[in-house]
Amino acid sequence: MDATADVVGIAETSAFATPIRGHLDGRPWIDAVVTQPFHDLGLAVLARMLQSAAYIVIA
Incomplete structure (x- = not known):
């Protein structure tokens, strides 16, 4: 598993x-x-931020 992690890499996200x-x-x-x-x-x-911004623009 360590060899694979060395090749592929590990990230938090x-x-x-x-x-x-x-x-x-x-x-x-x-x-x-x-x-x-x-x-x-x-x-x-x-997506929620886009939805909120669209609502503000339309309202």
Whole structure:
């Protein structure tokens, strides 16, 4: 198992393998979208923020 960890690597989070296309001041606006639902950069958290922002704009 240690040999596999040396080859593959170990990280605290796992991220989706999608490129970040949005940029602010020439830098990506977010490092990665992670798979953990309650992480600050998690897809569920980002979706809730987008839903809230859309509601504010529409209301």
